[in-house]
Amino acid sequence: MRRMLHRLSFVGQRYLRCFAVGVAMVSTSAWSAVDTATLERAEAMLKEGKAEEVYQILEPLEVSGAGDLIFDYLLGTAALETGKYSKATFIYERILAVDPTYVGVRADMGRAYYGLGDFARAKIEFETVLTLQTLPPDLRSQVELYVKAIAERAEGKRTIFTAYLELGLGHDTNIGSSTAARSLILPLATGPFTYIPLPPTGRRTADTYTTVGTGGEVNHQLDERWSLVAGGDVRWRGYETYHDPNNWSADGRAGVAYSSGAWQLRGGVTGGTYYYQGERLIDNAGVNLDWRLAVGSADQVTAGTSLVQRRYVADASSTEDTDTYSGNLGWLTSLDGGTAIFSLSASGGVENAIEGRGEGDKRFFGPRIFVQKSFTPTIGAYVTVGATHSAFEEENTLYLKERREMLYDLGLGVTWSVAKGMSLRPQLSYVKNRSNAELYSYKKGDASVNLRMDF
Structure with a gap:
């Protein structure tokens, strides 16, 4: 249960909280009973994750x-983030009594009911959120999955299945x-050699x-944390024309997750x-x-790390066998009132040549930037x-x-949600590898253009 609440907190709240607080600031700052500095x-402090401290500050006030929408929303959020779900629902009711259109509060109310185990009312609140026409498409699809999860858990189901099918056409x-x-001069140890690459x-x-x-995933909740x-x-x-590069792959994964608060x-x-x-070319395994x-x-x-x-x-070909050790760090934030996402990450590692590959081990590192923006309830775009x-x-x-290389890549695409569980994604990519x-x-x-169906 706490794992689901954490997912809702990050995915849903990053879009909705800014909207709710922003509206409250405009409509109530003129008559706030608590001083603005507080x-x-x-x-x-809430943005810094200090919900317990915020609750201790605001609860005595x-x-x-x-009745002050700013105060109520901040106190309600602090109560929700610290597991005081009953208190949070009481405070959110005060806000919705003034204006029932605050979508962020509706989402928080759903979380609070979920924390109390009141799945029926939690489902109602999230379905109300889904009626918002301007809800970003990625958030809409996430909330739909949460509604499905809440319904299944309300029926006593602890196991959730998801699957997809994707078809694509590209150039x-x-x-290769x-x-x-068309020809290269290779400075071999025995003397220069003219090499003619063949298509x-x-x-x-x-x-x-x-x-x-195609693929699928099954998630089984053992308890509130595992x-x-x-x-x-x-x-x-x-x-279409050259069949030599035709390929296919099959990959599997299994794991365990532990959630604790944030x-x-x-x-x-x-x-x-x-x-x-x-022909089967490569097998891989990892942790x-x-x-x-x-x-x-x-x-x-x-x-x-992996x-x-x-x-x-x-x-x-066994001389090409490798063991790759890698690590990564990343940061993600929401922008523009929750309709955009910006992510910055870096990764690096070493590819060990365990069977005597001619060029030996390879070390690698590099940064990545990802930006996603929702323009309408059904259309969004991304750049990486x-x-x-x-x-x-x-x-x-x-x-x-010794070989040195620098690889640059650029990708961009548009996602169009044509129907529930179905999306169309035109996308472009460009790769340039510079080597000595x-x-x-x-x-x-x-x-390429890809059609994806989620089940």
């Missing part, structure tokens, strides 16, 4: 502050991520492709296989650990940009030097 201090300007050069995968070649993806999760995905990509810890295992040109903390109502910080083992099936620097430890035998060994430098662009 209210501003309380609001700032309730006799004089009750790739470089299906290969050089555009489609050796030299830059464009083609149209089709994709199909839950189990397992899922899997299968993806296939086929090209933070969540999740660990698990992964495994999968990758088929290329109709991961992720930590997430909600800071106030609008921010979230994350940290994670180990992934990649093993080539054919003995002739990243860069990754890679450095190999041993000399490349073709170029007689010309053979490994390349550029590629990709344009």
